Amino acid sequence: MKxxxxxxxxxxxxxxxxxxxxxAGKQLFSFAQDLHGFADMRYGIRTQSDPNKExxxxxxxxLQLSRIWYQDLFTLTARSDFVFDGVPNNHGRIDLxxxxxxxxxxxxxxxxxxxxxxxxxxGRQILTWGTxxxxxxxxxxxxxxxxxxxxxxxxxxxxxxxALFMSFFPSFANIDVAYMPRFDSDRFVDGxxxxxxxxxxxxxxxxxxxxxxxxxxxxxxxxxxSRYMKGWNxxxxxxxxxxxxxxxxxxxxxxxxxxxxxxxxxxxxxxLAGGIANLEVGYYDSREDxxxxxxxVPDSQxxxxxxxEHEIIQNLTGSAQYYLENTPDTEHxxxxxxxRLTQMLMNQTLTLGLFTYWSPSDQDGYIRPSVAYKLTxxxxxxxxxxxxxxxxxxxxxxxxxxxxxxxxxxxxxx
Amino acid sequence: MKKLIAITLLxxxxxxFALTVDEIVNKANEAAYxxxxxxxxxxxxxxxxxxxxxxIREFRILRLNTGDGNQKFYVYFKEPADVRRQVFMVWKKVKxxxxxxxxxxxxxxxxxxxxxxxxxxxxxxxxxFVYEDVSGRALWEDTHELIxxxxxxxxxxxxxNDHGAVDFSSYTxxxxxxxxxxxxxxxxxxxGKLYRRVEATKVETVxxxxxxxxxxxxxxxxGGGRTVNTFSNxxxxxxxxxxxxxxxxxxxxxxEATR
Numbered sequence: 001m002k003x004x005x006x007x008x009x010x011x012x013x014x015x016x017x018x019x020x021x022x023x024a025g026k027q028l029f030s031f032a033q034d035l036h037g038f039a040d041m042r043y044g045i046r047t048q049s050d051p052n053k054e055x056x057x058x059x060x061x062x063l064q065l066s067r068i069w070y071q072d073l074f075t076l077t078a079r080s081d082f083v084f085d086g087v088p089n090n091h092g093r094i095d096l097x098x099x100x101x102x103x104x105x106x107x108x109x110x111x112x113x114x115x116x117x118x119x120x121x122x123g124r125q126i127l128t129w130g131t132x133x134x135x136x137x138x139x140x141x142x143x144x145x146x147x148x149x150x151x152x153x154x155x156x157x158x159x160x161x162x163a164l165f166m167s168f169f170p171s172f173a174n175i176d177v178a179y180m181p182r183f184d185s186d187r188f189v190d191g192x193x194x195x196x197x198x199x200x201x202x203x204x205x206x207x208x209x210x211x212x213x214x215x216x217x218x219x220x221x222x223x224x225x226s227r228y229m230k231g232w233n234x235x236x237x238x239x240x241x242x243x244x245x246x247x248x249x250x251x252x253x254x255x256x257x258x259x260x261x262x263x264x265x266x267x268x269x270x271x272l273a274g275g276i277a278n279l280e281v282g283y284y285d286s287r288e289d290x291x292x293x294x295x296x297v298p299d300s301q302x303x304x305x306x307x308x309e310h311e312i313i314q315n316l317t318g319s320a321q322y323y324l325e326n327t328p329d330t331e332h333x334x335x336x337x338x339x340r341l342t343q344m345l346m347n348q349t350l351t352l353g354l355f356t357y358w359s360p361s362d363q364d365g366y367i368r369p370s371v372a373y374k375l376t377x378x379x380x381x382x383x384x385x386x387x388x389x390x391x392x393x394x395x396x397x398x399x400x401x402x403x404x405x406x407x408x409x410x411x412x413x414x
Numbered sequence: 415m416k417k418l419i420a421i422t423l424l425x426x427x428x429x430x431f432a433l434t435v436d437e438i439v440n441k442a443n444e445a446a447y448x449x450x451x452x453x454x455x456x457x458x459x460x461x462x463x464x465x466x467x468x469x470i471r472e473f474r475i476l477r478l479n480t481g482d483g484n485q486k487f488y489v490y491f492k493e494p495a496d497v498r499r500q501v502f503m504v505w506k507k508v509k510x511x512x513x514x515x516x517x518x519x520x521x522x523x524x525x526x527x528x529x530x531x532x533x534x535x536x537x538x539x540x541x542x543f544v545y546e547d548v549s550g551r552a553l554w555e556d557t558h559e560l561i562x563x564x565x566x567x568x569x570x571x572x573x574x575n576d577h578g579a580v581d582f583s584s585y586t587x588x589x590x591x592x593x594x595x596x597x598x599x600x601x602x603x604x605x606g607k608l609y610r611r612v613e614a615t616k617v618e619t620v621x622x623x624x625x626x627x628x629x630x631x632x633x634x635x636x637g638g639g640r641t642v643n644t645f646s647n648x649x650x651x652x653x654x655x656x657x658x659x660x661x662x663x664x665x666x667x668x669x670e671a672t673r
Contacts, residue, residue: 036495036498038496070669075666111666119666125524126522126524128524155520155522155523158524167662169657169662174662231513231515233528269528271528271530271531274530274531274532275530275532310532311536314581315536317530347461347537347541347639348540349540376467376469377469377493377494378494378495380496413494413496414495
């Protein structure tokens with residue numbers, strides 16, 4: 001903590017040139033000058049009461065520091081959050097897996113180019129691919145649903161992965177391979193901050209899970225082969241690992257589990273009629289229950305997503321997506337429709353945003369309105385809402401109906 | 415030698431006489447957007463709103479001519495903090511009926527996001543410049559008319575062929591006869607009222623190419639908002655490789671952008 005304060009002081013003394021008079025001071029000064037990030041104060045509160053949880057969902061002070069070292073042979077990136085959290089949680093100590101403790105290490109990696117036609121990035125990194133907008137089929141890199149539902153910045157939906165990421169660039173395609181030597185689950189809703197469906201009712205108690213966590217045996221691998229063709233980006237994907245949220249159940253231990261999963265998929269995205277259209281499909285092969293007989297392991301699924309984005313009028317962009325989860329074994333279909341509207345005003349300093357999920361089959365949904373105002377280049381004020389609704393409280397969004405919340409932020413970026 | 419100069423001047427003036435409006439706008443387009451085979455520059459953008467508030471954007475722009483008038487642009491943001499390391503990339507296509515391909519790279523999400531081709535007249539990063547000012551407007555989109563010729567300038571009126579696609583009814587460009595650089599453009603709104611002015615306020619020759627070192631947009635409709643661009647570290651024919659302008663280098667900016 002002392003170090004943290006020191007760094008904070010260092011940053012705030014940026015502009016005092018007297019600081020840079022002696023050589024050591026100069027070095028420190030130049031180090032501080034290359035140090036970037038933000039300080040973010042965020043407060044979130046439920047808009048109704050929840051018998052299972054306290055009223056406050058977020059009460060945090062977050063300092064993000066990042067620094068990149070560009071060398072001839074490699075690039076080293078370090079980016080970490082230092083968090084003071086006022087909401088009682090289970091992670092008083094540093095827990096880099098869940099990011100809940102006082103340190104959430106976002107990136108610490110080395111990038112190098114061993115041969116002209118390949119790049120390698122090793123270490124903690126954020127990984128993203130696929131074409132969906134806040135919907136994911138072939139992107140099985142870890143997500144942070146807790147951050148997403150409580151109104152942290154949207155970038156926090158992507159949780160970091162500890163991975164070896166290799167990209168190859170032969171003439172015919174780009175090939176990316178991500179290897180996670182130890183399974184990285186999602187940062188899923190587990191009773192901390194948010195209540196959820198616990199099997200018999202809504203609960204805020206700690207979700208007990210049994211997570212595969214042996215290095216190099218409980219691993220994950222994800223592959224993408226993509227190619228740009230006549231304005232369209234076409235990609236094929238493969239994944240071998242585990243369901244990212246604890247959707248299985250072990251009747252002996254009474255714990256939730258992460259059954260084995262493989263995914264095969266494809267996507268295409270490109271310009272169409274003045275907008276951007278995308279189509280993505282994936283087959284979720286639930287390897288521990290291929291014939292769909294085990295009630296405690298999720299069934300295999302076919303997932304599909306179609307989307308279109310277009311500027312409606314100047315500075316107002318709209319997009320819509322249709323998403324389907326088809327479970328052949330039970331002949332069940334889950335349909336979801338999303339809608340995004342983004343309006344930029346006042347020279348793009350004021351942004352009004354709305355994202356909605358609505359599932360006609362589950363009869364539930366999730367509404368995410370936001371207002372962000374850039375007071376100056378450095379200061380940002382933001383308010384986000386997270387509103388869930390559902391006919392039943394055991395559906396994907398319906399289970400969060402007691403968690404409706406509004407989060408307010410002041411952020412200073414430097 | 416003197417004779418040679420005289421002949422050259424003569425030829426030049428004969429040539430000038432013979433120029434049609436299409437030749438003029440072609441040459442102006444060449445001078446403004448195509449100097450050298452490639453090039454880069456650091457840009458400092460100062461956006462001043464009507465109330466006097468200032469915001470600053472700093473970025474490096476890389477450009478490569480890829481033939482047939484097509485170009486690739488790579489814009490790497492350095493300031494302000496909330497857009498630092500973002501990259502905006504354009505594959506400009508001049509052929510009628512083909513849209514430019516445009517992408518944005520968001521480093522915090524490690525996300526490459528395509529941008530819909532429709533919104534070219536949208537403000538570029540909150541400034542008074544629009545996306546089209548950065549990469550250029552295709553010549554076939556307007557009908558050009560030489561309305562005046564002074565000793566030093568051609569004055570060309572441009573009327574959009576598709577009125578629905580743009581926010582102006584016409585714009586008039588003053589083109590310097592010597593350098594063929596457009597030095598001033600004035601945009602009229604749908605009621606014929608002047609509402610936007612783009613100017614090259616400082617021009618110098620860099621490596622033999624007449625180059626704009628400072629440009630400025632005045633938003634006259636909303637009472638005095640303006641954006642001033644200052645260009646520095648300009649270099650042409652640096653030998654940029656086409657592979658820089660791909661998804662690979664969106665995710666890991668090349669040295670040409672970060673140094």
